[in-house]
Amino acid sequence: MTDLTSLTLAEARDGLAAKSFTAIELTDAHLAAMERARALNAYVLETPERARAMAREADARIGKGEGGPLNGIPLGVKDLFATEGTRTTACSQILDDFKPPYESTVTSQLWRDGAVMLGKLNNDEFAMGSSNETSRFGPVVNPWRRQGSDAKLVPGGSSGGSASAVAAGLCLGATATDTGGSIRQPAAFTGTVGLKPTYGRCSRWGIVAFASSLDQAGPIARTVRDAAILMRSMAGHDPKDTTSVDRAVPDYEEAVGRSVKGMKIGLPREYRLDGMPAEIERLWTQGAEWLKAAGAELVEVSLPHTKYALPAYYIVAPAEASSNLARYDGVRYGARVDGRNLVEMYENTRAKGFGAEVRRRIMIGTYVLSAGYYDAYYLRAQKVRTLIKKDFEDCYAAGVEAILTPATPSAAFGIGEKAGADPIEMYLNDIFTVTANMAGLPGIAVPAGKDARGLPLGLQLIGRPFDEETLLSLGEVIEQAAGRFTPEVWW
């Protein structure tokens, strides 16, 4: 029998349907792979008993000729998603041993459709980071290494555990979240596919909140088709999230393989940064040529406010985070550190419970929202955000159906390499991805090539609101041309 962990999600689904193997065999193969790969630190909690119980139920459904679209498919869940009765921490000390008495809407829909939960995946604390180095459980290791080097690399962040696990064959797909690039950047760093849907497409209910106007859940998977399959189960209207959109969920898989002939694709000139590595530039040109060969029309476009997206993000996101994270006060859940009075208890609890990056962002957020600074910072940033969104709207109004850009300004870097004193250096990782969050638009990262040292590089496609399907069609063209990217097993 072939190694069940090297299948794509679609192949595993078809193999289960054809009774080539059972759901319990598929789950056991993944649990064994997880055990062998603990050095990657992708999982912060393995749930083998629950996984086997869910797999046995899936097999029972297959026996009766039943089962949803994900029946028996083993998945990993980012530790930002509340899972009923199973520890959920957002990889922060402050949540201690929190066991949610409820299930997030997105994960409940995966289980509704028959999926199996293998465990909880590592992430940057409260999803704040681009390297998965801020987790209370320690950094995640990228299964990719530079040629001829055994230096440990980051998988990107914040969904680093999700990306690492999918790339290393420790699950067939994973949930992730994206506030400024947290699905697409780690996907690009690990040779996987990451889809951030339109704001409102997936319910945020039961997902630990970071910046509510930017956060969106989406899948990380090994292929574009796999991402499409997961997307259909994750999306949908939820009355418990007022920003979730009441709109029919398409069968995204049908968009995979659809012709892109005649599609107008924009290449934004503002993404051509000074000092951009030549190999990123080449990758971008190559991607444009592939789409052209498939019949798409490539046009240069302008998104004039691009350079302001990242600075505006570093006002809006911390502001919303400072408000969302006010709930961690040592009273209702999580770890408490005592003090002489109530305020001191709050201050001690939060000083000990939050890591350095989270503290820094809460403080920036508190400052930009404080009396006398609100107009100069927060209000101005929200106005700039309107302008960023308008840039895209103008483009789409002119007939452009999607925009092609690099996903990241570089390949994966080493653990500890960007731990310098200047936080901005790390923030620059999200320079190509953050615009889609600011404008609420869908974006997909697809592996497209390798750098000179053999590390995967990704391209990004940004789409029109609720037009994830076009991104999947275009993404598959790139995937077909570039091929699949699988790391050599060294762990």
Added chain:
Amino acid sequence: MSVDAATVRRIGHLARIAISETEVPALQDELNAILAFVEQLQEVNVDGVEPMTSVIPMTMKKRADVVNDGGIADKIVANAPVTDDHFFLVPKVVE
């Protein structure tokens, strides 16, 4: 704009995060690095631009004004560090 040491202490207090004196200089540098980075927004002309309130146009949904959940006090206090009979316990606030 930049922050001084006193402002760092004040922000820490507003954010309810205890900051030791030894942490102040590093925090001050980090916050100022971020503030210097976002300073470039000042060069954008935002005259007459509406601040964004909703990234996707949507009307506020309203739910029926009915009780649809409740009776789960056990679940609500289950994760609390200190409780007594379905109450959260905090240090004494009223003398």
